Amino acid sequence: MRQNGKELETLLGEPKKAIRSLALALSFSYLVIQLNTFFDTYWTAGLGDVPMSAVSMMSPIYWIITSSGIGLGVGAASTVAFRLGAGDRDRAGTLAANALVLGLIASVITSILVFITINPMIIMIGADEVRADSVSYVMPFILLASALILNGIISGLLRAEGAGRKSMMVLLVSALLNIVLDPILIYALDMKVAGAGWATAIGALISVVLGLYWYATDQMEVRIDLRHIRLERSAMSEVLGIAGPRTAEALVTGVTNVFQRIFLIIAGGTMAVMIYNVPFRYPTLVIVVAEAIGAAMIPVCSAALGQRDPAKMMVGLKYSAKLSFGITSVLAVVVFIFADPLMMVFTQSESMAQHHDELVWVLRMFCIFTPFDGFRKLGSCMLQVLRRSKLSTIAMLLWGLLKLTVYGLTCTISFHALIIGCVGVYIFGGCMMVGLALYFSREHVKRRPQAI
16 A cells, blocks of 8 residues: 555645654664765774775765766656646656666666776876775676665655655665675675675665565555656656756766865875875764755755745745754864764774874864855755756856865865865855855745746
8 A cells, every 4th residue: 555645745734844854864864874984984994094095085986876866866856746746646657767767777877987987097096006995895886886876766756755764764774784784794704895895785776676665566655657667758858957967966076076086195195085085974974964954855845846835945945054054063063072082983903093183183174164065065955946957067066176276276285285275165165055046046936936
């Protein structure tokens, strides 16, 4: 039997309550996902600083592979929620099916491209000394790219109808399996860094099977029938109208993260990449709140537009911005105060212990920009709701180029100068994105007060 529709009623109801309801479940699940990365880092840190550097070096590849899933998930969440708000469930099912098919196509293309470019990329960023560990870590992502990509799409589809608990379960299954499998594969089976990659990929695969089972057994409000499992040009255009720019935006982030490693290596050698990336685990945990609020806001505010109620959308946007900045600011202060003991988690081995003081300093610097980085991500989500995806992509591209320029100018001075430049760039990025979002939301209400 399909669910009773209460979650969909919440989605279409009072926006603050709907955002809180979805964001609470998503915060928990996103937190576990980030703990997933946290535990990957913890277990590989036990192997020493060279394997740890390889994992840090290759983390953007994981981001690049999953970017299309993230983009299609956002596109599905926005367009399906809009159709549900307008009462068109059949069209919602068509959009959902097309998002899944597009994900399978994207996984094949992504796997081939990453496989072809992985070695040239390692040479380009000057990380040949960690080549073997880097390739071992990435290969599971290449082989199971479909699972990594579909995981993001299914989570987005579940959010589109307000099924926060089921979306949470999909993400939790993926993350918890990874956490359990990490020590087994890395140490018990002696797979080393390859074990960390396989743990992540296997967890994603099982969670995708769970999500597809719910749709196959007709437990969801959105029905994906066999007649929907075909590519339809208008449905693809509707999903890709949001997903295309959002995917491009995620790719910009991944690609700039690859190139920034060149400047980090210039500033402090291959160890500088690790010293930069490991402290970033904590700000990433903190902005889980902003990501969850943004993910919750997209279907809620998109549904409001489907209901032809832009004032309701504005309430949701402003509430999300205030809630995100307030919570992330408090958490960033806590991390700043306890930075020293927090970094001890990653400095248990002798080779990592020598970097402890430097890691603590970097973490405290990152805490300064953390609330603004939450704003950067939230602002992008707000622009997706307003159908300003291309603007969001252009803004993020310009910000990425600015970041690389600042890193390029500061890397020849010192590693510390690069980190200070990083803080300034992230603060600017957050202010820019949320500023654009609030400006265009007001313009939207002025020009089109009754419809999207």
